[in-house]
Every structure is written in C-alpha cells, then in structure tokens.
Amino acid sequence: MSDNLLEIDRLNVDYLVDKGEFRAVKEVSFTIGRGEIFGLAGESGCGKSTIAYAITRLSKAPAWISGGSIRLAGQDLLKLPERELQNIRWKRIGMVFQSAMNSLNPLMRVEAQFHDVLHRHSGCSHEESRARAEEMFRLVGIPIHRVGDYPHQFSGGMRQRIVIAICLALRPELIIMDEPTTALDVVVQREILEQVVDLQRSYGFSVLFITHDLHLMAQLCRRIGVMLKGELVEVGDVSQVAHAPKHDYTRKLWNAIPQLPGNPHLSELMA
C-alpha cells in the first residue's frame, strides 16, 4: 500500500462565468502522506479553497472539476456517486473552514450537535455521543461540563475548537483546514494550532493546511506547496522551498515575512 493517503493528479477546476470558462486550478498535482501535515500557501484568489472544495466534492456551480484525479487511499473521489461521497465526507475527510465557528447551529446545545453528526455518520446512541463529546472537549481543552451549553455561550476561539472537536470525533483520516484560525487573535490561533499538532501526533491523521500565512505554515508543516494563479509552482520540504526556491514568486513570499525582534528566524523555525 502506498504511503500516500491523498494523491491529486493534474487537477483542473473551472468556473463557468459570463465570459466563458475561467480556469481557477490548473493541472495541480501533489500528494499527502499518511500522518503528514501538508501546507498549501499562496496569495488570495490563487485557488487554494477551490482545491479544498474539489477534494471534498463540495464544489458548487459555477465550479466544475474538468479534469484530473483525486485519490483517497487509492480510491478516485471524482468517480464516486454522491451517495458514496456522503460516507466519505466527515467520516474519512473532516473539514474546518475559516468561518466554521459560525456553522454551529445557534439554537442547538453543543452536545446535541455532536450527537447529530455522530449519529448520522456512525450510528452513535445519545450516551455514546455524550461520552465522545466529553472526550473531545477534554482534548481541545474545554471543560467537559460545558458540553450542554449553546454556541453563543462560547468565545470565537472556543467555538472554532468545538468545530475541530466535532470534526475529530469521527476520527477522519484526513482533515482539511482552510484558514482555520484566521478570524482569531494570534495567541488563540497559536494555542489551537499547537493542539492540532498534538492531536495529530496522537491520532495520526493527515492534514491539508491552507493559509496565506507562510510563517505559520513553516512552523506546522514539513512539506508545502506554493500556488500562483491556479498553478502549483513549487512543492517540497519547507527548508528546500525556503532556502532554494525554484520560483521567483516563492522567494518573494518568503521575503515578505517580517523579521521582527523576538520573532524566530526561519532557520530556527525549521531546525
């Protein structure tokens, strides 16, 4: 069996716009190993989220996956019927988006939302869901007595942790995190990402971490890909991409990281 959990090969995604087709993702290929945190960087509008949606097959019109393959453990997700995709989403591929904290239902207690997801995807009883919710709350550092609270009773950072907890409760093999902490302040952002790394070490899932923040990415990922205008212009180990970038754009991205006093230099981050 291949060590790669995800294999994307020559993926093309178009948007059908008034003027015709606009290719937002062009012949993109990369792999993510089992247990690997892989980073996808690039400026706004370069196609990162379009790839995230394509992997989960959640792309909606006018987006159209016009070519390539996306294999999860060898199975081409682009060939699966919707019915089978529903067994893959959440259960095998978890998703945490930037605005995920707003995706919690404001009218439902968090415990009930855990149950909703766990019951639908793995048939859990109320007792099992409650136990799993408490276990996950413990893991993401929220007191377990709060599982019965409503979303508005938590801070934004806590709500984002809750979404991560719900996502992890199904024990997915791959988690896609698209700017998962951008809406949060830097301290909370760091805390959450440190937890994700700890959890990743315990559970061994793979992560596709999408951000425009290269600094953060260098701290989290060993391998990264850099996108520019729909193309993956560079992919490799962080140190190689930083020290010997093949593409001018990658060099510009690294150089754009401010080196503030007390801010560890990249070489220290990558040590």
Ligand SMILES: Nc1ncnc2c1ncn2[C@@H]1O[C@H](COP(=O)(O)OP(=O)(O)OP(=O)(O)O)[C@@H](O)[C@H]1O
């Ligand atoms: N619904 C849509 N219709 C037409 N074009 C779209 C649509 N959604 C995205 N695009 C275009 O596709 C390209 C890629 O967008 P995408 O959201 O994937 O970029 P991104 O790298 O995730 O950006 P950001 O970091 O700002 O989220 C952009 O040029 C965008 O304008």
